[in-house]
């Protein structure tokens with residue numbers, strides 16, 4: 001936390017995106033999180049990713065629940081729309097907003113507490129409905145905002161700062177999402193922007209529910225010896241299995257990949273996600289094998305990261321529910337409301 | 352890249368761009384902070400310690416610090432460092448006690464060494480300033496009837512009032528300097544042979560103005576109307592010249608030309624033209640001197656090369672010039688030039704301002720003093736000793752015309768050499784600068800300096816009205832900053848001496864500092880060669896001359912923390928955001944060495960009264 005605002009002076013060599021905006025045009029208000037919190041790094045990655053996609057700030061809707069993580073929607077894309085829901089209820093707000101307006105990019109930011117405890121049911125149904133949003137869990141294994149109680153993602157044997165050891169098995173959001181049929185499942189680390197930024201971009205362009213579980217250390221309550229979510233532990237025990245790069249429709253792939261190393265997934269907007277497998281035996285388009293692989297690695301105490309699973313074929317929320325193409329705030333009032341006579345007619349159907 | 356050795360005082364000194372660029376290494380950010388606190392006397396004394404003449408330099412310094420100032424890279428315009436110096440001088444008696452009580456004093460008991468200084472310009476005066484407190488007896492010989500050198504005889508009173516000169520020169524003389532006015536030295540041999548002095552310092556300047564030998568230069572009707580610029584200014588300064596013709600041509604476009612044209616206006620000339628051989632951009636005059644002259648309606652005529660003087664009807668009628676055309680290459684250098692015709696400019700007087708040279712008619716050939724092809728003495732650039740041990744040079748006399756602040760720095764260095772020479776120590780061994788670092792951390796989010804970025808633009812210096820200023824020859828044009836202007840301008844300084852100090856052992860690589868830096872100075876990268884690392888920084892490294900800081904390898908990943916010093920605004924946000932205090936904001940103080948440093952005072956060399 002800082003008392004002075006980040007001064008509005010730019011590096012004169014700062015690159016501009018297609019809209020002529022710099023990264024700094026995508027910042028939000030000053031963070032009030034603890035210095036060194038992983039969540040601030042995720043914020044910086046979101047800024048970088050949205051800037052890189054040249055999305056107009058007002059095309060972004062930011063949604064969150066309660067927690068340190070959920071506070072961060074105030075810290076990026078200051079020009080976007082925002083809704084800070086009650087604890088664990090962000091998915092239902094998101095579902096409503098998405099149903100009403102499909103023209104926005106939806107970024108939900110939640111915590112392991114917000115998602116895996118009080119909001120677990122909401123989370124599951126958002127996945128099941130395959131609503132078109134990017135859902136980021138800033139996962140630190142504790143309730144940061146309420147001073148560091150174990151959350152549902154705390155690993156067995158992980159030690160709290162006060163010394164007690166967690167004995168209950170964790171809920172792994174990635175495994176959970178895979179079993180629930182999630183169409184884009186990724187894990188990343190707040191200390192690895194090279195991995196995280198393109199994943200955020202891919203998730204934003206994915207049609208349907210994109211989950212990124214970001215290991216994001218709580219520097220105040222869960223960064224000690226004995227913690228399995230500390231900066232040091234995560235850094236030593238994370239393994240990237242598939243690296244994803246998002247390439248926009250108009251752009252050529254400029255990175256050279258060794259033959260057979262990279263595969264492409266075409267997105268509905270014409271863009272591509274280029275996947276680079278770091279473990280040749282892994283297949284990110286096979287749900288069953290992905291699950292087995294993760295379980296195996298979990299037993300070895302590894303955090304598997306990267307784009308773990310992607311499915312572009314399953315229908316998403318709008319298709320299934322035949323929602324309006326036009327955001328309902330642009331539909332003329334007369335067309336939106338049936339009028340007194342129309343309403344009477346509708347009601348009569350139920351009599 | 353090798354990890355940066357921040358223990359070397361020059362590392363952090365370089366980050367303070369202004370102090371690094373100042374020949375005398377004035378501690379600029381320190382005095383600017385003192386001004387902001389209203390501690391004007393303290394600010395004055397910080398200045399005086401290094402540049403000796405804050406009131407003079409706050410008006411007429413060449414300001415090499417300003418083009419170097421970091422604010423000029425972050426924004427368009429540098430901090431008005433020079434004009435803030437004048438604020439310290441103008442207001443030094445507000446709030447605090449008389450600075451006179453705090454000036455260096457000469458001890459009553461002398462050390463028995465006598466030094467002769469030739470010329471009473473800034474170089475000699477600095478030597479006296481540094482040696483008097485150490486117990487030396489310093490004698491200054493001056494050709495003219497007043498001390499100050501070119502500051503007195505050439506820099507016009509409308510830029511530098513005599514009162515300011517008298518005061519600051521007085522502070523030195525009052526230590527008991529033996530000043531001998533109207534005493535030109537006509538033979539160095541005689542001075543050396545007298546055996547009176549243990550060492551001699553030559554600070555006689557570069558007194559010879561260049562002439563322009565074109566047809567009719569010496570025609571009897573013209574000769575009294577063609578003037579050598581520096582001699583003419585001198586004649587004006589001493590009240591020998593009171594008037595000039597209605598139309599005046601100035602040849603040359605350096606700073607001397609600017610003083611000549613503005614002086615001519617004040618002596619009654621109605622039409623003054625400065626004739627430049629080359630286009631703008633090739634002018635030697637400082638931008639601000641050009642601006643001030645043009646504000647007074649001096650016309651600057653470019654691309655005219657003087658050809659001959661024209662005498663008609665028994666008087667100087669004007670000059671003929673060749674009109675020039677230049678072809679420039681991409682980097683702005685002249686590739687080709689040609690004359691495209693002639694032009695006549697009528698005038699009553701011509702003033703030649705095309706440069707100065709050294710001249711030492713009073714130095715005999717066989718004294719063991721060697722000269723180079725340009726009649727300049729061979730002087731060691733570090734010790735300022737000539738080829739004859741015990742004879743030192745400094746100021747314009749050493750390497751040709753420069754400026755006051757260089758003369759001062761030469762004086763400091765020569766004083767160090769003289770002190771060592773008189774102690775029988777080798778002059779080549781110099782006392783080294785020291786470095787002191789002190790944390791500015793006060794509380795969780797509090798720092799003992801103002802770290803918020805002040806978005807003000809550079810303040811404009813208020814001037815006396817265009818009519819008013821010509822009423823007398825010596826009405827000072829610049830009024831000095833108002834209190835409000837001074838406060839705003841002081842807030843523009845970025846405190847470059849409050850350094851970002853990094854401890855690689857503490858860093859947990861959380862990215863907080865990298866993310867928060869408003870100007871993208873920081874990157875954590877795998878190490879490589881400098882040219883290669885520069886391509887992988889978070890924001891492009893724009894200034895190859897600005898150094899990169901490179902840390903020791905970091906604990907978790909073995910990467911290194913790299914900081915491009917170029918645009919750092921010293922806001923301290925990296926240190927505020929760092930959870931482990933791996934970054935800290937620490938004030939660096941560079942201890943510049945002076946004559947007394949490095950040699951313990953011996954009993955006869957006692958400098959301070961014992962309490």
Ligand SMILES: Cc1cc2nc3c(=O)[nH]c(=O)nc-3n(C[C@H](O)[C@H](O)[C@H](O)COP(=O)(O)OP(=O)(O)OC[C@H]3O[C@@H](n4cnc5c(N)ncnc54)[C@H](O)[C@@H]3O)c2cc1C
Nearest residue numbers: 470472473474494500501535536555556746747753754755
């Ligand atoms: C027109 C003009 C304007 C200038 N404006 C500026 C400016 O705005 N800012 C700036 O920084 N610099 C300016 N300068 C340059 C600056 O004045 C000089 O660089 C500086 O004064 C040099 O100092 P010095 O001590 O080496 O010598 P000087 O100032 O030249 O002093 C030398 C002294 O030695 C005396 N002397 C010479 N020979 C003898 C002898 N044989 N015996 C006894 N005495 C002798 C001279 O009379 C003179 O007083 C200007 C110069 C000129 C010509």
Ligand SMILES: Cc1ncc(C[n+]2csc(CCOP(=O)(O)OP(=O)(O)O)c2C)c(N)n1
Nearest residue numbers: 067068069087111112113114142143144145
């Ligand atoms: C309905 C309700 N119950 C409990 C709380 C208290 N509470 C605030 S934040 C929080 C947990 C946040 O944990 P997480 O989502 O992991 O966020 P973090 O702070 O760790 O980023 C809890 C239980 C609340 N605000 N509202």
Ligand code: SF4
Nearest residue numbers: 034037068144218219
């Ligand atoms: S308590 Fe933990 S999660 Fe919350 S801001 Fe501080 S470091 Fe971040």
Ligand code: SF4
Nearest residue numbers: 369420421844845847
């Ligand atoms: S900003 Fe201040 S400290 Fe930095 S170079 Fe400019 S004057 Fe010097």
Ligand code: SF4
Nearest residue numbers: 858859861862864929
């Ligand atoms: S904020 Fe501190 S701990 Fe974090 S990366 Fe920067 S220096 Fe390292």
Ligand SMILES: [Mg+2]
Nearest residue numbers: 111112140142
């Ligand atoms: Mg949490």
